[in-house]
Amino acid sequence: MTVDRAPLTEKLVSALEAIVGPQHVAAPETALPEGVDGRLPQAVVFPKDPEEIGAILRYANENRLAVIPVGGGTQLGLGHPPERAEIALSLSRLDQIVAHEPADMTVTVQAGISIAALQAHLARHGQCLPYDPPLPGRATIGGIIATREAGPLRQAFRGVADRLLGIQVVTASGKIAKAGGRVVKNVSGYEMGRLYTGSLGTLAVIVEATFKVQPSFLDAGMIAVSLPSVEAARPVIRALLDSDAQPVLLELLGPITVGAASPAELLSGFPQHARAFASFEASDLPGGQSGALLVAGxxxxxxxxxxxxxEAERLITPHLDKGAAMERIPWALGHQAVLQAHRHDAQRVVPLAASAPLDSAGARAQQRAGTSPADDYVTCRAHVRASELVQVVSQALALAAGSGFALAYAAHAGTGIVRFHVPAGDEERLAWLIGSLREGSIGAGGSLIVERAAPSLKAKISVFGPLGKEFFLHKAIKERMDPIRILNPGRFLGNL
Amino acid sequence: MSSQQGAASATQGRVTPRLVEELRRVVGEENVFVEPSEVLAWECDGYTLERHPPEAVVLPASTEEVSRVMRLLHQAQVPVIPRGAGTSLSGATVPVGGGVVVSLSRMNRILKIDLENRRAVVEAGVVNLWVTRAVENDGFFFAPDPSSQGACTIGGNVATNSGGPHTLKYGVTINHILGVEMVLADGTVVELGGDVEERPGYDLAGFVIGSEGTLGIVTKAVVRLTRAPQTYRTLLAVFDTIDAATRTVSEVIRQGIIPAAVEMMDNLIIQAVEEAFHFGFPKDAAAVLIIELDGLQAGIDELSRRVQAICAQEGAREIRAARDEKERQELWKARKRAFGAIGRISPSYVTQDGVVPRTKLPDILRIIAEVGRRHGIPIANVFHAGDGNIHPILLFDDQNPDEVERVLAASDEILTACIELGGSVTGEHGIGIEKVKHVAAMYTQDDLDVMTGLREVFDPGRRLNPGKIFPSSKGCIEVKRPRPKASA
Structure with missing residues (x-):
């Protein structure tokens, strides 16, 4: 990847050092070497508290410098490449649990804490936050709020904002502002948490959040079903969702070769398989790659x-014909495979080394394993009506096959969210494919965003899709909250 | 009342005969009310301590009509008060500064039910309970269930982010709305969210929920339908002390059990309910808990035994389990009619709404008892104990100005205590006009500046439901002395 190297500005670095101390300002070449979509900031700063963040943002406002908030760095490729990126602002030093009262089932944490660290703490009290983003060792609370990345468990526990009770941010003008509170019900004032959730750091820097937590699962198990075609999944999905037995996750993955192995073998091999698949040329593909795996937890x-x-087995059995197979599998095996099916690069890491020791074992492991190149495949995420999901996937497969693309998919089948992975390659053709996939998603009442693509490809496409007639409100909100456009300028919907 | 910063008030328009004529052309002669005797019915809502008649009331029948009405009111710069069923308990629909009430009561159609995607599209004036009624035979329900669910509307639920007894497990209104159609102050119709999970851009549908009509008039909502549980176990546990009851609540949750609902009623409420409906509650009990478990048949009896054991261990003197659906419905009827029963023992009452962390329930209940004693105001408690969401009911005679003063003072002290205990001044009723002054105690000016700044994005003239939520230039609304009782 080519990186635009802006000259390191002495003035900026000394101003930041004056705020946070010299040991907490790092050179981007070591702290964030891949930059943000190819754009290398001039400095990476590691403030310790909201007050320091406020001072940094005020400085940025006065000097019209762009600020890129960074959590665990797992979603830095989301959105358009930023127009400018002078300061990368890491939240990694704000990693504390502020308050946890188990009997109140609420927890207040700083934004930079990793999901894994929070879950480990909650687990000691028999509780959890029922979100399962793909990279829990690195993904932070602030990051999952900003990107709305809940994970497969959203089937039962809904989105990130649904458990968000209160939030504290530093506004673009450097002021600390909170909304909501630390109790499980609260209707005083506007739902700012909703606005910040999914805002990709374009409105304010999230510094603290309070969530309603959940008792840990006492037991959990999974069933994997291999089906001869994605279409064959539709009646099974319907039957499972219409049951009193309500899955906490329901995932549809493919394509696979039915009969090649047992469902468990197919599932545990799926990430590698799909990864390989996504790097094949379609002409290399073995025949029969049209089956699907359905995983219900x-x-x-x-x-x-x-x-x-x-009950699930009873419901699935009538659908087991033409080589379909069903098998119980351990939760851990299935869950890990499902996460990797959504993110093949689950092992990849953007090190934030300077003063950001990755403190959980998982994070260290992920860091050690991080090797893969950034732009070997393209990922799009579509949100459609759940009833039309199978049809959307089926059309996407036909479209890809007809145009010579290898396409793998992973879907939260009950909520109508699907990721398509295709190998990187000719960008004109990819742009055409993305446009066609998007048409299919819009036809099913939804939308499609490009989650992962090289900056050069992003330049040829729309990352978020059509703006819609309500865009004027989005624009006006951004203008109101960040009038000088210092926060992630250009990265969000409509290049806000 | 001062209005030195009152740009909005300086330009506030009046309802002229010409405007009335134009409104009538949009919605029909019979759907505009201007006579003082007619508009009196809209002078207050469920919060009766403050009354102010609107200058006019308009009842549009469609989004198109709402939009045209809003354009006219925008041109005339007249304040607009959106209104559903008027069951607000915080005065959210009181036309404190005059203006025109736009009532959504004629927009009451369920437009679409999509069971496969678990959605329904409904107009804002649809009554909450109608949604559940429409889908219950298919095994679904609409989860938010405020006590007023037989009257309150979906639009009102959206405006105040309503809760109800079953929010402990199922969440509040915001967890069950996917999208809204909304008419902005200038008449622009926008669709926020939709019928799929999440759209690119800011979550505007989520943001406008709970905004109490200050950002726009919601005309339609896409609501989430929830699958009905396979079975229920509903328990009534009787306690000789309030502390034992609240300890039980904390212990149940601490053990990782999430009931569908945990409701508490204290002695005064038990007596009132018993007088009115003869459900067979022990009139000498200090408190009863209604604990409802729901879910799968598999394991629910074991769970019920665990909860009963906790109740017994914390000192319940009696535990009854509803034997069938009829007994279960009876228990819930008792709970939901508690407010009505109060009407029999007191000429007037104010239902307060506050939240504390669940573990602080014993503290807040002691404070409420003490505040009641000190001000000589009887206070009954019936509330969502599982959520820490209290509803002290202050009993008084609204013909007695001194009692009214004491009720207001007692309310203030209780709400202040909620904040001090780490809670909120409202869990589900909203700020309305009643709690405007408490907002400043919960939030800093910087906190509020962010919110009011966003309000101006949606409604630059601040004409939508003025005087609600935010202490503003026009916000120093004095609570008026009582006038004749509400006709309701």
Whole structure:
């Protein structure tokens, strides 16, 4: 990847050092070597608290410098490449649990804490935050709020904002502002948490959040079903969702070769398979790659889980013909495979080394394993009506096959969210494919965003799709909250 | 009342005969009310301590009519007060500064039910309970269930982010709305969100929920339908002390059990409900808990036994389990009619709404009892204990100005205590006009500046539901002395 290297500005670095101390300003070449979509900031700064963040933002405002908030760095490729990127602002030193009262089922944390660290703390009290983003060792609370990345468990526990009770941010003008509170019900004032959730750091820097937590699963199990075609999944999905046995996750993955292996083998091999698949040329493909894997997870007490698994098996059985197979699998195996099916680069890392020690074992492991190149494939995420998901996937497969693309997919089947992965390559053709996939998603009542693509490809396409007639409100909100456009300028919908 | 910063008030237009004529052309002669005797019905809502008649009331029948009405009111620069069923308990629909009430009551159609995607599209004036009624035979329900659910509207639920007893497990209104159609102050119709999960851009549908009609008039909503549980276990636990009841609530949650609902009623409420409906509650009990578990048949009896054991261990003197659906419905009827029963023992009452962390329930209940004693105001408690969401009901005679003063003072002290205990001045009723002054105690000026700045994005003239939520240039609304009782 080519990187635009802006000259390191002595003035900027000394101004930042005056705010946070010299040991907490790092050169981007070491702290954020891949930059943000190819744009290298002039400095990476690691403030310790909201007050320091406020001072940095005020300085940025006075000097019209762009600020890129950075959590775990797992979603730095999301959105358009920023127009400018002078300061990368890491939240990694704001990594504390501020308050946790188990009997209140609420937890207040700083934005830079990793999901894994928070889950480890909650687990000691028999609780969890029921979100499962793909890279928990690195993904931070602030990051999952800013990007709305909940994970497969959203089937049962809905989106990130649904458990967000209160939030504190530093505004673009450098003021600390909160909304909501630390109690489970609160209707005083506007739902600012909703506005910040998914805002990709374009409105304010998230510094603290309070969530409603959940008792840990006492037991959890999964069933994997291999099906001869993606179309064959539709009646199974319908039957499972219409049951009293409600899955906590329901994932549709493909393509696979039915009969090549057991569902468990197919599933555990799926990430590598799909990864390989996404780097094949279509002409290299073995025949019969049209099957699908459906994975349903159930949780509860042992008794609840057992009843649900049995009920699911009863519902699936009538659909098992033409080489389809069903198998119970351990939760851990299935869950890991599902996450990797959504993000092949689950091992990839953007090191934020300077003063940001990755403190959980998982994070270290991920960092050690991080090797893969950045732009070997392209990922799009579509949100469609759940009832039309299978049709959208089916059309995408036909479209890809007809135009010589290898396409792998992973879907939250009950909520109508699907990721398509295709190998990177000719950008004109990819732009055409993305446009066609987007048409299919819009036809199913939804939208499609490009989650992962090289900056050169992003320049040829629309990352977020058509703006819609309500765009004037989005624009006016951005103008109101960040009039000088210092926060992630250009990265969001409509290059806001 | 001062209005030195009152740019909005300086330019506030009046309802002229010509404007009335234009409004009538849009919605029909019979759907505009201007006579003082007619508009009196809209002078207050469920919060009766403050009354102010609107200058006119308009009842549009479609989004198109709402839009045209809003354009006319925009041209005339007249304040607009959106209104559903008027069940607000915080005065959210009181026309404190005059203006025109736009009532959504004629927009009451369920437009679409999509069971496969678990959605329904409804007009804003649809009554909450109608949604559940429309889908219950298919095994679904609309989860937010405020006590007023037989009257309150979806538009009102959206405006105040309503809750209800079952929010403990199922969440509040915002967790069940996917999209809204909204008419802005200038008449522009926007669709925020939609019927898929999440759209690119800011989550505007989520943002406008709970904004109490200050950002626009919601005309339609896409609501989430929830699958009905396979079975229920509903328990009534009787306690000799309030502390034992609140300890039980904390212990149940601490053990990782999330009931669908945990409701508490204190002695005064028990007596009132018993007088009115003869459900068979022990009239000498200090408190009862209604604990509802729902979910799968598998394991629910075991769960019910665990909860009963916790109740017994914390000192419940009696635990009854509803034996069938009829007994379950009876228990819920008792709970939801508690407010009505109060009407029999007191000429007037104010239902307060506050939240504390669940573990602070014993503290806040002691404070409420003490405040009631000190001000000589009887206070009954019936509330969502599982959420820490209290509803002290202050009983008084609204013909007695001194009692009114004491009720207001007692309310203030209770709400202040909620904030001090780490909670909020409202869990589900909203700020309205009643709690405007408490907002400043919960938030800093910087916090509020962000919110009011966004309000101006949607409604630059601040004409939508003025005087609500935010302490503003026009916000120093004095609570008026009582006038004749509300006809309701």
């Amino acid at each position: 159930y949780a509860g007490t042992r008794e609840e889980m057992e009843w649900q698994l049995a």
